[in-house]
Amino acid sequence: MRIPRLLGWAPGVVVVVLLALLPWSALDVPGVLPGPLDSPGTLQVLAVCLVFAGLALSYDVLFGFTGLLSFGHALYFAVGVYVTAIALTRWHWALLPSAGLALGCGLVVAALVGAVSLRVRGIAFAMVTLAFAQAGSVLVVQDPLAVTGGEQGLGLDVGKVPDAFIGVLNTRNLYWLALALAVVVFLVVRLVTTSPAGHVWAAIRENEQRVTVLGLRSYPFKLIAFVVASTLATLCGVVYVLVVGGASVGVTTADFTLSLLVMVVLGGSGVRWGAMLGGFVYMLLDQRLGSLAGVGGVAALPGVLRVPLSQPLFLLGVLFVLVVMFLPGGLASLVRIRRTRRARDLPRRPLPEAEGV
Amino acid sequence: MSTVLVLAVTGLGLGALYFLIASGLSLIFGLMHVLNFAHGALLAVGAYLGWWVASHLDVAAGLRLLVAAAVGAVTAAALAALLELGLVRRLYQREIAQVLVTVGVGLALVALLQGIWGSDPKTYPVPHWMVETTTVGGAAIPHGRLVTIAVGLVVLGLFVLFLRRTRFGLVVRAGVENRAMVTALGIDVRRAFTLVFALGGAAAGLAGALAGAYFGSVTPQLGSSLLIYAFIVVVIGGLGSVTGSAIAAVLVGLLQQFTNYYAASGIGDLSVVLLLAVVLLVRPQGLLGRPV
Numbered sequence: 001m002r003i004p005r006l007l008g009w010a011p012g013v014v015v016v017v018l019l020a021l022l023p024w025s026a027l028d029v030p031g032v033l034p035g036p037l038d039s040p041g042t043l044q045v046l047a048v049c050l051v052f053a054g055l056a057l058s059y060d061v062l063f064g065f066t067g068l069l070s071f072g073h074a075l076y077f078a079v080g081v082y083v084t085a086i087a088l089t090r091w092h093w094a095l096l097p098s099a100g101l102a103l104g105c106g107l108v109v110a111a112l113v114g115a116v117s118l119r120v121r122g123i124a125f126a127m128v129t130l131a132f133a134q135a136g137s138v139l140v141v142q143d144p145l146a147v148t149g150g151e152q153g154l155g156l157d158v159g160k161v162p163d164a165f166i167g168v169l170n171t172r173n174l175y176w177l178a179l180a181l182a183v184v185v186f187l188v189v190r191l192v193t194t195s196p197a198g199h200v201w202a203a204i205r206e207n208e209q210r211v212t213v214l215g216l217r218s219y220p221f222k223l224i225a226f227v228v229a230s231t232l233a234t235l236c237g238v239v240y241v242l243v244v245g246g247a248s249v250g251v252t253t254a255d256f257t258l259s260l261l262v263m264v265v266l267g268g269s270g271v272r273w274g275a276m277l278g279g280f281v282y283m284l285l286d287q288r289l290g291s292l293a294g295v296g297g298v299a300a301l302p303g304v305l306r307v308p309l310s311q312p313l314f315l316l317g318v319l320f321v322l323v324v325m326f327l328p329g330g331l332a333s334l335v336r337i338r339r340t341r342r343a344r345d346l347p348r349r350p351l352p353e354a355e356g357v
Numbered sequence: 358m359s360t361v362l363v364l365a366v367t368g369l370g371l372g373a374l375y376f377l378i379a380s381g382l383s384l385i386f387g388l389m390h391v392l393n394f395a396h397g398a399l400l401a402v403g404a405y406l407g408w409w410v411a412s413h414l415d416v417a418a419g420l421r422l423l424v425a426a427a428v429g430a431v432t433a434a435a436l437a438a439l440l441e442l443g444l445v446r447r448l449y450q451r452e453i454a455q456v457l458v459t460v461g462v463g464l465a466l467v468a469l470l471q472g473i474w475g476s477d478p479k480t481y482p483v484p485h486w487m488v489e490t491t492t493v494g495g496a497a498i499p500h501g502r503l504v505t506i507a508v509g510l511v512v513l514g515l516f517v518l519f520l521r522r523t524r525f526g527l528v529v530r531a532g533v534e535n536r537a538m539v540t541a542l543g544i545d546v547r548r549a550f551t552l553v554f555a556l557g558g559a560a561a562g563l564a565g566a567l568a569g570a571y572f573g574s575v576t577p578q579l580g581s582s583l584l585i586y587a588f589i590v591v592v593i594g595g596l597g598s599v600t601g602s603a604i605a606a607v608l609v610g611l612l613q614q615f616t617n618y619y620a621a622s623g624i625g626d627l628s629v630v631l632l633l634a635v636v637l638l639v640r641p642q643g644l645l646g647r648p649v
Contacts, residue, residue, distance in 0.1 A: 069453070116634060120641050123392060127592045128637055131630040134585055138630075142623030254585055258394070258460055265457055311472040317465025321444065324457045 012186075012273070019179055022046070023172040032288060040171035047171070047243045049283040050178035051236055054185035056263040056279025057272060058232035063261065064269030065193050066225040067205030069122075072113070072129030074256040075136045076230035078247075079106045080237020082140060082154070085247040086147045089157035098160075099238045106234025107227065114226035118219060121208075130254055137252040153248035156241060165242055174243050181239045182276065185232050189272055192228055201225050205270075259286075262320050268332025277331055285319075286312050359496035364614045370502040372610025373509025374571060377564035378587035379594065379602040380516055381437075381557020387533040387597020388546075388553050390452050391445060395459040396561050396587070397580025398466035399437055403429030403562030404481075404575040405470055411482045418484035425482060426566035430559045436466075437558025441551050463581075470577040478576045481569030505567050509606075512560055516599045525552055533597045586613075589629060593636045595646025604644055608632070 025037045034041040055077060062068040080102045087098035117128035143150040158166045164173045192198050200221045203211045211218050241247055250256060259282070267278020289312035301309065308314045327333060378396060385393050407425030414421055440462055448454045487501035520526040528549045531539045539546045561580075568583060569575045590609050594601030609629050617625030636643065 116638070120637050123386070123596070124592060124637055124641055126392075127588055128634060130585065131589060131633045135627050135630040138623050138626040142621075144621070144623070255581060258464070261457070261460065262464070307472040308469060311468040313468035314465045314472060317461045317463070317468060320461035320464070321458055324454050324461065325444070325447065328451075328454065 040168045043171045043175040045287050047175045047178035049280045050182045051240045052279040052283040053276035054182045055236040057185050057189050057275045058229045059260040060264045060269055060275035061229035063264055066201040069126045070129040071126045071257050072133030073260055074252055075133040076106050076110055076233040077237040078252040079109055080234035081241045081247045081251050084238045084241045085154045085156055088160050090147050092160055094160055102238050103234055107231050110227045110230030114223050118222050140252045141249055155246040266323055266330055268330030271332040274330055274332025289315055362494055362496035364618055366498050366502045368611035368614035370505040372606040373505045374564055374568055375587055375590045376509050376603050376606035377560045379590040380599050381560045383591045383602045384553050385557050389550055391455045393459045395463040397584030398463040399433045399558050400561040400565040401577055401580035402466055403433035404565030404569050406432045407566050408479055418482055421482040422484055429566045430562035433562025434555045434559035438551050438555040441554035467577050478574035480574050483570050501570055513603050589633045593643055595643030598645040601645030
């Protein structure tokens, strides 16, 4: 039993090791990435992708694992981004206390908003979370305390950031930080979704009424899922602000949450690595499809084709619709289908040992 | 006093816009349990096509706005019907997937608008007389606001007439109550789906033209910013109730204007959120919704 279990971990470990070694490779992937793998530009793009892999997975804890459709996940990410940026830049705190404060704020906000919004279900829940996130967005834009920088956003004052995370040459450290974040989020989500509480989440997703009939109160379990997912999102926000070096209003909007939903469904909801893959691929496309338009082939096309092809969100939107229509399990289901097929085929073929006997 | 009057009229105008968007959303949700996230994009497409046609016409500004509104309503209705026939219908009984599809279409349409016309605001053709004001009780009221309110009232009247007096309206109302029963009685409720989508789209397209006149310009993101408040209006009013949407739209529009003016800019938006939270906690089904 022991060896197969280790084998189950093997693909993940290989991917992480490869990703960790990536800054030492000078491999060039033209078109997909801005430069060779070890160039700061590429590492920055990949770091953002990794942060979003973690963020998408944190959203999947709600959407895919517990069946809660929230439209306010951007709020907790934004808390991480803005509280860290404000503590570092306005109050000149050190990095660790700033990150700690951000996590604390994320936890408290999530507990409060979750406690209120989980009193309603389904679409009403989605709307309440949307409304709270909108309130957060309004607060950031209107900036009553003059700390967020409003529409302009807030550039990070690097004075208090450790030297290892500053400068173009240190982009690789930020990249490793993002990779570490993705791994941590994965491990935490794996831990909680395979715990007894995680099984109750799955039961709530499948049939909440039945959970209640079996004598469990679903409310505290949903609240735990909400707080865990939101706090993980806050953690992603803390790393994100370091990677991109500033906070902007875009991360507070409802559209931002919608893009998280798109990522999760694209990758495969309820599958841990699927959601991460979705986040990674979405951000890679979002950041790089725009530059595709500059490539000779597209620029030479007639306007009817060139205009849509030069809009990353148009392509992502269309891709998303296609996935929802024809591949309901997302990218992850491609592998799963193959696996189940293999599993189904297995008994038909005589096993090697069986032949020997 | 005059300030109160101006604020009230402005709030009602905003409420009329919210109502135009929310009425379609509410009917679609009531009948099909689909939150149409493409609704904001339909509004923006209507506004842009109306603007584009109108800017190529060499006629009086008033007529231009009329043409823009008509073109906007028709294109948005056609697009909405296409969306229903081409995508939403194929995902029958997969309600989450239906919502997701509208999210994708919304993303793609807004990006397309941005690709074609750029993200800078486009000045909307507003006839001069709409900007002029009439003094009522010491308050200078712009005519444009009154037009918006009037259109909102007319659309409300038409929706109520359609729902109460026509056969299709009967099917829609019955479908909101109990879709399975309507189908069991041998009525093809899917035709009502397409119709409701098209009607909602038409109202959204009209709202696009009016929003263009109201704000003076249109941007690709016009729809998504209005859509959030329209969602709030739909939920406060009660999902599936057009009259509820109208009442909630007026409440939200007025509340937003008055608090934005008397408290501080931005507080109005926050108080709307608060209103939603309070309504949902006290009365989860909304003002006129059926108990869930």
